[in-house]
Amino acid sequence: MSSNTEATQPACANTRAELRHAYRHHMSNPRRERAFLHATGFTLGCLSCRVITHAIHDRRGPFRNMSVGGRHLHHCTFGILGQIAVAYLWTYQLGLGDDPQRRAASRATALTSGVATALTLDEFALWFDLADDYWTPAGRKSIDAVLLFGGVSATGLTGRDLIRDCARIAHDARRRAFRRWRPGRSSISAG
Numbered sequence: 001m002s003s004n005t006e007a008t009q010p011a012c013a014n015t016r017a018e019l020r021h022a023y024r025h026h027m028s029n030p031r032r033e034r035a036f037l038h039a040t041g042f043t044l045g046c047l048s049c050r051v052i053t054h055a056i057h058d059r060r061g062p063f064r065n066m067s068v069g070g071r072h073l074h075h076c077t078f079g080i081l082g083q084i085a086v087a088y089l090w091t092y093q094l095g096l097g098d099d100p101q102r103r104a105a106s107r108a109t110a111l112t113s114g115v116a117t118a119l120t121l122d123e124f125a126l127w128f129d130l131a132d133d134y135w136t137p138a139g140r141k142s143i144d145a146v147l148l149f150g151g152v153s154a155t156g157l158t159g160r161d162l163i164r165d166c167a168r169i170a171h172d173a174r175r176r177a178f179r180r181w182r183p184g185r186s187s188i189s190a191g
Helices: 003-026 030-057 075-091 100-121 124-129 143-158 160-180
Strands: 066-068 071-073
Touching: 003 160, 030 100, 030 143, 075 100, 143 160
Parallel strands: none
Antiparallel strands: 066 071
16 A cells, blocks of 8 residues: 555545534534525525436436326425425424534434425426426526525525635645645655
């Protein structure tokens, strides 16, 4: 095994530890963490919706439209059901609070709420027109750009300090890696 490979493992572990520390430092407030995770779930949900619906429309990949009893099942249905489930849990104070032992449930419900919001809003035109005009210019106007912009903006606002620290950690890790593998230096140890 090369000495650089062995040196890389502790460096990667160190970078992961720094990222974990930055997350814990900036997301120590459970309310801020829930807002950040909701925005992150929303952004990932929007992005996933766009990728999957375009793949279905273009007949690429494993994705297909779903139907129940011959009736098309829109993905906003899953978003509405997700929001109902999260609201029910939050009504009973599940997945909330400052208790460290309840933090995993809080994170899961915040992410679920964000994804469910994205699924629901992705078919916003269907709400008012009550017609499946998803692929018309009217149906797609605000979907692609506005939702993704809103999600990225919210994630950036709620996690700006964390994102700044993660960028610094990644930059430092890249600089450390570059110092180890400077040009002209052999990456294979003599053995």
